[in-house]
Amino acid sequence: MTASPSPSKKLVTDKAKxxxxxxxxxxxxxxxxxxxxQRYRDFLREGMHGEMTWLEEGADLRERVDSxxxxxxxxxxxxxxxxxxxxxxxxxxxxxRSIARYARGHDYHNGLRKKLRQLAxxxxxxxxxxxxxxxxxxxxxxxxxxxxRAGLGFVGKNGMLIVPGHxxxxxxxxxxxTLAIEPDSAIPERxxxxxxxxxxxxxxxxxxxxxLDPRRCVAYLTIELxxxxxxxxxxxxxxxxxxxxxxxxxxxxxxxxxxASRAETFAPLERWSxxxxxxxxxxxFESRFGELTRGSPLFRAGPVGLARNAAIVLGNRKDVSSxxxxxxAASSHPSLVVRRAATWAVNWGWPNT
Ligand code: SF4
Numbered sequence: 271m272t273a274s275p276s277p278s279k280k281l282v283t284d285k286a287k288x289x290x291x292x293x294x295x296x297x298x299x300x301x302x303x304x305x306x307x308q309r310y311r312d313f314l315r316e317g318m319h320g321e322m323t324w325l326e327e328g329a330d331l332r333e334r335v336d337s338x339x340x341x342x343x344x345x346x347x348x349x350x351x352x353x354x355x356x357x358x359x360x361x362x363x364x365x366x367r368s369i370a371r372y373a374r375g376h377d378y379h380n381g382l383r384k385k386l387r388q389l390a391x392x393x394x395x396x397x398x399x400x401x402x403x404x405x406x407x408x409x410x411x412x413x414x415x416x417x418x419r420a421g422l423g424f425v426g427k428n429g430m431l432i433v434p435g436h437x438x439x440x441x442x443x444x445x446x447x448t449l450a451i452e453p454d455s456a457i458p459e460r461x462x463x464x465x466x467x468x469x470x471x472x473x474x475x476x477x478x479x480x481x482l483d484p485r486r487c488v489a490y491l492t493i494e495l496x497x498x499x500x501x502x503x504x505x506x507x508x509x510x511x512x513x514x515x516x517x518x519x520x521x522x523x524x525x526x527x528x529x530a531s532r533a534e535t536f537a538p539l540e541r542w543s544x545x546x547x548x549x550x551x552x553x554x555f556e557s558r559f560g561e562l563t564r565g566s567p568l569f570r571a572g573p574v575g576l577a578r579n580a581a582i583v584l585g586n587r588k589d590v591s592s593x594x595x596x597x598x599a600a601s602s603h604p605s606l607v608v609r610r611a612a613t614w615a616v617n618w619g620w621p622n623t
Pocket of ligand 1: 426427428429460461464465466467468517520521522523
């Protein structure tokens, strides 16, 4: 199949904008991302994936870097970004502010998947026997690497994809297609001498620029890790109950950009307006966990993970009003992991106690 003329590219771009995507880039699917694949395997060899063993199981999956494995005859990877930071986040209730921005509302996957399916359906109409496959996190592709090849943005020293004019608070998705569309050029990395994200990381999770050690990252510690958070990193978890935005908050590219065009999708769930961190340490929390996290990314951390995180945050907060709840959890919570976290919190440098 020869290169498609510009009209296809314009039609796809216009349709993507109509669907609510904020940025789009086109990458050639012809050559696999071999250099990125090697970096990925080095990352696993160094054991940086911690308890995320599913990454190891798929270590040799060519799907990550070779789009032909996911769609035979694929010619183009259409890479898309949608902003999610909101203009009114300052008024979020305290419970929501302890959650990373992407996770404060409903799980975004359903809405994003629907839009990607609609775009894929549109792409199929652009030629005879054109195939298109939407990708929304289910397939193990290296999506930031594809997005960088597509010129959607560049990968910053914090490992995030930074989309010029939009920053890094963006959700990514892709549509693979057999339609040949002229690719965009990759854009050069623009961090220069800046090191703000590396300096701001509360747990020193960047051993060097562009390399994140997830085992030290607050997102991993509060979401993926099932057992005890390492004691040396608990203070660094600070006020983060679920995920962390610190390395993005300080980035100059995230400042001054426009807020999400459909902010309500990412607004905090109503039920969180009256939720307190101490509620997560209540003896009956496990039975109320589903009700609190239904339809939300918080479900991923599980009831023990959230209770453990709440104990650590309350310990860091040192608000004496939470001390009785922590003391009770330390002595009688059914989970050993939570008892240990609460014990640490109770003993962690409280003023005048
Ligand atoms: Fe790059 Fe600075 Fe942003 Fe880090 S904070 S990603 S170094 S521009």
